[in-house]
Amino acid sequence: MYVQLFFNHEQIRTMSRVKRRTTHPPYWHVLKNVQRGDEKISSDNLRFVREVIQDKYKNKSPIKGSDLDIEKTEWDPKTKRSGVIARNIGVQHMWEKDGKKVICTVLHVLDNHVIRYVPPEEYAKSIIGAKVFRNRKPLGCLVVGAEAANPDRFTKQYCSLFNEVGLLPKKRLARFIVTPNAALPPCTPLTAGHFVIGQAVDVYGKTIDYGFQGVVKRWGFKGGPASHGATKFHRRGGTIGTGRDKARVWPGQKMPGHMGSEKRFCRGLKIVRINMKYNVIYVKGTVPGPTNSIVQIFDTLLPRRKFTEAPPHPTYFPPEDGTLPQEDIWDSNLHVFGSPSISV
């Protein structure tokens, strides 16, 4: 019977060598922002450039659902719908009908448009697609863009990504894995109505950057005693290995270092309120990332919180007879602010 090791090295070893963050983008990334110095353009030329841009994108008006030729596909429980790019605009406190306070994160769905749909066969041939679908049936990929910006800021290569579609270049791009029956044609707008009240969503974003942090904050070590004669040992790690086994520090040993600024998921967050006018979703709980950071929202993976009824499939379109949707939709459990006070 082996003597129980002081450290569970099996656990640490799987996390070693995993590169958690890089400062450079992947090799296939198209150069986005224009790398130019202080160009001294005359005001006349600037005006001309702006006119050219306006002419090019002049006739792009928001496309209605009826104009797009979307195949009327059926929803089934195995469908994966598109996700949405949103901005985390902060936290608001709300109350349930029994008076319990609920902390809700407010997510502002930006002006999302579908840029491209990559069918499963093509996506499985790409490098990332091959890795993801090595042992399973390949699915399609929707490229969605958000936050239209002045094309002057971006390189020609980056703008060319949007030329086929004829959209203003977007500041943010994201890929969502979808089943073929949830494919959307390019230029489809995605709004807050894509989601349903009471559904669970996963939110994917970059966590708060804490910088270089010590071992107590980063790994939750207990440190040392604050008093009772402890000399210079209050927030340190203590021992980092035994003398005997392997006689060195194992890779993955928890030490101070950079903390945060990592892409993480928050799964199973419930949607409690949707504001269709301002395109805002209120989600119960908190999401990764600081206020005003960009996140991706999509239907949850968690098996017990998935859809039982069909959601707006493949996405939400305003009704064709011109009736406006209800502006502010609340969960049945939530106390609406305009309604009378709660009496228990």
Add this chain to the structure above:
Amino acid sequence: MLRRAVLQTFRQGLAQSFFKRYAVSLTETTVTHQPIETSNEAGERSVPTQKTGDESRNTVVVAPPEFRFMYPEFLPDPAMETRNRLREKLERMDMLQRRSVIEIPEFYTGSIMAVTVADANSPNKFARFVGICIQRGGSGLRAWFILRNVVDKQGVEILYEMYCPLIQKIEVLRLERRLDESLLYLRDALPEYSTFPLDMEPERRLNNSVVPINPLKVKLRPRPWLERWERQNLQGVEDLNLPQRFYDKAEKVAKPWEKYDLMLHYRKTIPAEEQEKIFAEIHSQLQQQELKRKLRRRRGPDNEQ
């Protein structure tokens, strides 16, 4: 951008409005505002349709400058990392919705208030507490205030969240201000300064446009205290009668340069232009709600007759 001239006028404006509110009676004709439309659905609209600026007429809606003292929770938290205009706007809309249901009166630290809360464990299902407001804070829907009273020789403090839907009624029994913004020293004061009868009747205000400042100087119990009151420049406390070493240490630790630190005050406050915009947005809705309440109060006794 820091513009000294604007900042000075802002601070002058603050001081002026402070004095106007509490020293001199104000007439409402100094403020230009659009004529009020009293409609039945005004309080129930989720989106404020009152548009400021030159929409239909040439007058610009400007709220009276006292709004920043009467409704401080409408101003957002000045910390730039968490500010977002859209979220603040949505929060203000929710706050106005809640205010259309319940009257949240104007109050300050030092006012004596009574709050009725829905409580499942109470015999009547409602719990009423009377106390003096010793501190208020928070912004938006998180706004809170603490009421203190001494009940059966036991000091009791309760923190109420202003926009919690469990609150049935907030009454101000005596509207007044004290010499300090925070009355936490009442915890170390003699109990008679924190005792108020639980069946206190609301007092009628003699002068509606001026909020009186109570120049009461409170006597503290002998040390030990919960905080070092000699270091806090309290105006509302009697002479502490401490040995000189306490005052010497307080001087060593003091930061007298902070009152000259313009950037510090700039970071702690919302700029004047933004404050005006915010209060102009909510001004008309608040006025309409007040009018509706006045009408209801007038109709109430008439109906009974």
